[in-house]
Amino acid sequence: MSPSPIAAPFPATRLRRLRRTPALRAMVTEVTLTPANLIWPIFVTEIAGGEGEIPSMPGVERLTLEGAKRAAETAMRLGIPAICIFPHSDPDLKTESCERAWDPENIGNRAIRAIKQVAPELAVMTDIALDPYNANGHDGLVRDGVILNDETVEALGRMALVQAEAGADILGPSDMMDGRIGALRGLLEANGHKDVAILSYAAKFASGFYGPFRDAVGASGRLVGDKKTYQVNPANREEAMRCVARDLSEGADMVMVKPGMPYLDICRMVKDQFAAPTFAYQVSGEYAMIEGAIRNGWLSREVVAESLLAFRRAGCDGILSYYAPQVAERLA
Numbered sequence: 001m002s003p004s005p006i007a008a009p010f011p012a013t014r015l016r017r018l019r020r021t022p023a024l025r026a027m028v029t030e031v032t033l034t035p036a037n038l039i040w041p042i043f044v045t046e047i048a049g050g051e052g053e054i055p056s057m058p059g060v061e062r063l064t065l066e067g068a069k070r071a072a073e074t075a076m077r078l079g080i081p082a083i084c085i086f087p088h089s090d091p092d093l094k095t096e097s098c099e100r101a102w103d104p105e106n107i108g109n110r111a112i113r114a115i116k117q118v119a120p121e122l123a124v125m126t127d128i129a130l131d132p133y134n135a136n137g138h139d140g141l142v143r144d145g146v147i148l149n150d151e152t153v154e155a156l157g158r159m160a161l162v163q164a165e166a167g168a169d170i171l172g173p174s175d176m177m178d179g180r181i182g183a184l185r186g187l188l189e190a191n192g193h194k195d196v197a198i199l200s201y202a203a204k205f206a207s208g209f210y211g212p213f214r215d216a217v218g219a220s221g222r223l224v225g226d227k228k229t230y231q232v233n234p235a236n237r238e239e240a241m242r243c244v245a246r247d248l249s250e251g252a253d254m255v256m257v258k259p260g261m262p263y264l265d266i267c268r269m270v271k272d273q274f275a276a277p278t279f280a281y282q283v284s285g286e287y288a289m290i291e292g293a294i295r296n297g298w299l300s301r302e303v304v305a306e307s308l309l310a311f312r313r314a315g316c317d318g319i320l321s322y323y324a325p326q327v328a329e330r331l332a
């Protein structure tokens with residue numbers, strides 16, 4: 001979209017004419033934000049006493065299974081079409097081989113089934129990565145300090161099939177291993193899950209903005225080293241585009257840019273280049289930043305909706321945001 005020159009010079013053109021009243025402003029509003037544009041990420045704990053507020057994400061709570069069901073009902077009531085489940089799993093059951101990641105009884109899979117019971121029409125999205133179940137906090141299997149690609153993809157395949165079996169509508173591979181989308185798509189096709197959608201965390205950057213999330217899922221203290229050998233360098237636009245192209249060509253139905261607000265240029269490029277359903281994740285650190293400033297009285301709560309509108313302007317079809325229920329409530 002290249003701007004066309006304004007035909008008439010001042011004063012024939014006065015751009016303030018259309019800003020004068022709410023009615024005029026409403027008429028020329030270009031993008032909208034509705035509850036249908038939101039995906040709500042929730043944390044579900046299996047640890048007794050693990051529920052409650054996450055200190056680095058004030059206002060966001062880890063939920064019990066019962067709490068997750070209530071959240072699903074809230075989402076339905078507010079018109080939020082999808083919820084995304086993140087497990088807070090028992091630290092004693094985290095291992096180097098991560099076998100709990102594909103245990104049908106892990107907390108993530110139990111949450112899928114519980115939510116489907118109370119809100120069958122709500123789209124349930126999952127996260128596919130080993131970090132909640134990994135003793136060393138990485139998204140992949142680690143041997144001698146190296147993150148193993150192909151072995152991890154195999155493990156992710158097991159994880160994906162079990163999630164699909166549990167009733168997930170949308171799988172969200174967030175691991176950034178090479179070849180995982182094709183592998184998952186093939187497994188889903190071969191195992192009777194041809195209608196399960198994949199929303200690939202395609203342009204996922206190695207970001208410091210994930211800090212509070214790692215607290216929320218209990219991975220912070222564990223992470224050995226960083227995720228730079230699999231997540232994208234924040235300096236790279238072209239590489240992010242190649243990731244998106246690759247994931248779409250391997251069978252992703254939708255793609256995601258993550259983090260969100262510091263990467264709006266990537267959102268716009270992805271939408272323009274691929275014209276595919278494009279999502280952004282307003283991640284935990286963005287939430288913490290905004291919410292911290294609001295709670296300190298430094299910003300007004302209006303910035304929440306403004307921050308989400310920015311994603312729509314940048315071309316995103318939807319946004320994963322911890323603010324989803326709050327914003328949907330305000331829009332209602």
Ligand SMILES: NCc1[nH]cc(CCC(=O)O)c1CC(=O)O
Pocket residue numbers: 127128129130131139174175209210211212213214227282283284285
């Ligand atoms: N598989 C990990 C995963 N899935 C979603 C997030 C971050 C979400 C957020 O910060 O809100 C992360 C963290 C990471 O890559 O370390």
